[in-house]
Amino acid sequence: MQEITNRHGEKITVDDENQILDTVNRWLEKDVRDQILELEHADAYPHEMVEQMKDLGLFGATISQDYGGMGLPSQTYAKIVTTISEVWMSLTGIFNSHLIMAAAVERFGTEEQKSRLLPRMALGELRGGLALTEPDCGTDLQAIRTRAVRDGDEYVIDGTKTWISNGLEGNCVALLVKTDVDIQPRHRGMSLFLAEKGPGFSASKKLKKLGYKGIDSAELLFEGYRISPDNLIGGKEGEGFLQTMGGLELGRINVAARGVGVANAALKDATSYAQIRETMGKPIGQHQAIQLKLGDMATRCHAARLLVEDAARSYDRGERCDMEAGMAKLFASEAAMENAAECMRIHGAYGYSQELHVERYYRDAPLMCIGEGTNEMQRIIIARQLMERNPG
Numbered sequence: 409m410q411e412i413t414n415r416h417g418e419k420i421t422v423d424d425e426n427q428i429l430d431t432v433n434r435w436l437e438k439d440v441r442d443q444i445l446e447l448e449h450a451d452a453y454p455h456e457m458v459e460q461m462k463d464l465g466l467f468g469a470t471i472s473q474d475y476g477g478m479g480l481p482s483q484t485y486a487k488i489v490t491t492i493s494e495v496w497m498s499l500t501g502i503f504n505s506h507l508i509m510a511a512a513v514e515r516f517g518t519e520e521q522k523s524r525l526l527p528r529m530a531l532g533e534l535r536g537g538l539a540l541t542e543p544d545c546g547t548d549l550q551a552i553r554t555r556a557v558r559d560g561d562e563y564v565i566d567g568t569k570t571w572i573s574n575g576l577e578g579n580c581v582a583l584l585v586k587t588d589v590d591i592q593p594r595h596r597g598m599s600l601f602l603a604e605k606g607p608g609f610s611a612s613k614k615l616k617k618l619g620y621k622g623i624d625s626a627e628l629l630f631e632g633y634r635i636s637p638d639n640l641i642g643g644k645e646g647e648g649f650l651q652t653m654g655g656l657e658l659g660r661i662n663v664a665a666r667g668v669g670v671a672n673a674a675l676k677d678a679t680s681y682a683q684i685r686e687t688m689g690k691p692i693g694q695h696q697a698i699q700l701k702l703g704d705m706a707t708r709c710h711a712a713r714l715l716v717e718d719a720a721r722s723y724d725r726g727e728r729c730d731m732e733a734g735m736a737k738l739f740a741s742e743a744a745m746e747n748a749a750e751c752m753r754i755h756g757a758y759g760y761s762q763e764l765h766v767e768r769y770y771r772d773a774p775l776m777c778i779g780e781g782t783n784e785m786q787r788i789i790i791a792r793q794l795m796e797r798n799p800g
Contacts, residue, residue: 415726416472418479425484432488435460436495444496448768451621453577458502461532466503468530470658471510475526482658483720486665490713493669494676497772498622500669504662505537505573509582512538512655513602516642525602534604536578538659539569539628540652549584549649550594554630556585556601563587563601563640565608565633575626576611580604583630584652587645600641600648608633619771653730657723659780660733664716667740667776671712674744674751674769675705681755692754701750708743715739731793734786741776741783748773 411419439460447454461467470485471477480488485507489500510529513521528534545551554567565585572581581603588597603609611626637643641651679702682693692698715736722729748769752759759766777783 412481412483412724414470414479414481414724416474416479418473418481420480420484425487428480428484429487429491431464432491435464436492440499441495444765445762448496448498448621449762451616453624454499454502454622457499458532458577461499461503465530467506467532467535468510469503470507471526471530472514475514475522476530477510477526478530481720482661482723483717486661486716486720489662489665490669490672490716493666494673496622497666497670498620500662500666501573501620501623504659506532506535506578508538508655508659508662509536509580509602511658512582512600512641512651515654516600516647516651517602518643520638521602521641521643534580535574536580537572537574537582538652538655539572539575539581539583539603541569541571543568543570543627549652550598552584552586552598554583554585555589556587556599556635558587559634562634562636565601565603565630565635567630569628569630570626571615572626572628573623575628576614576624581628582641582652582655584648587648591646595649596646598648598652599645600651601635602639602641603630603633603635604639606633618774619768620775656780657729657733660730660737660786661716661719661723663776663780664712664719664733664736664740667737667742667744667773668709668712668716670744670769670773670776671705671709671740671747673765674747675702675709677764677766677769678702678705678747678751678754681758685756698754701754705747705750708747712736712740712743731790731797734781734789734793737776737780738783738786738790741773744769744773744776 410422413419465478468477469480473479492500513525542552556563556565583601583603585599586597587599591597608631610629612629613627615625682698683691685692719729719732719736722732751766752770755766
């Protein structure tokens with residue numbers, strides 16, 4: 409029987425994968441689909457669904473079985489993300505940012521940190537995300553200003569992070585800080601801490617967004633926040649930038665899988681509507697103008713899915729895959745944007761109505777072109793890796 413292996417050597421069969429996806433689909437149909445519009449329009453956090461995701465094991469999806477997780481290959485994980493994103497993309501952000509944080513601990517943490525933190529993360533008891541972005545710093549992470557200064561047996565952290573997923577409802581973050589502001593190159597002065605909420609660590613406000621409703625995106629304040637060196641991931645200063653970059657490979661595969669999900673949802677809705685709506689005595693799907701749109705939409709979905717699968721396989725083999733993940737993220741996010749727009753055009757005025765999901769795809773899709781590194785940056789990463797792998 410065919411097996412799929414993750415980067416830790418853990419295996420699941422294709423039958424196991426199908427059973428997991430069937431379980432997720434049943435949950436989406438039973439407990440999610442009918443509630444989306446109400447939660448979306450209220451921008452309300454889906455507390456009950458989060459508890460159900462804990463029961464499904466999604467907060468431990470890619471965490472090794474040695475630490476209480478499901479140990480799923482990223483190939484399977486990407487399919488779960490795509491499946492959920494076809495129904496409501498916001499849900500995937502609640503566990504994706506969390507799993508990037510967990511991956512940083514599992515890949516780079518000390519054995520003590522893994523044993524102490526990962527079982528709690530797998531259960532969703534410890535739940536959070538990545539705290540990288542700052543008000544004046546996004547893509548250029550080396551320009552962060554949040555500082556950690558050693559003071560006796562602790563570090564004292566001061567600074568602000570923004571656009572942090574799970575910032576309000578979560579209770580911890582993987583926090584990127586400067587521990588040496590003078591060293592060159594700049595990335596050697598960056599460190600990553602696993603920071604749990606406590607005195608000096610607060611979420612100041614929930615940020616309002618065009619789309620990606622339900623999930624909380626917050627601004628975080630660190631004012632004299634004290635943290636033990638035991639929570640410095642890996643136990644050594646100066647490795648935070650490389651640890652973060654390693655985690656973002658999984659994050660970009662996730663964002664690409666979301667893009668596939670939104671692109672698929674737009675295609676399905678457009679295909680269905682094109683066979684119902686009539687003009688000039690026949691369904692609009694029989695008009696060549698609509699057929700051209702559907703043909704391009706279907707092709708984008710298929711190509712995006714294959715790119716995601718390729719990137720996930722590279723990740724599962726333990727290979728460097730920033731180029732593959734960048735390609736998948738770039739293409740799939742743009743596919744979501746284009747398919748969402750075409751779906752709205754095919755639906756006409758109904759696509760603009762909040763009574764349907766079409767306008768939600770149109771609002772959600774742009775996030776994938778920005779999150780986990782802009783698409784402009786992905787093009788640069790792809791080009792640089794292309795030249796590095798193919799020297800002249």
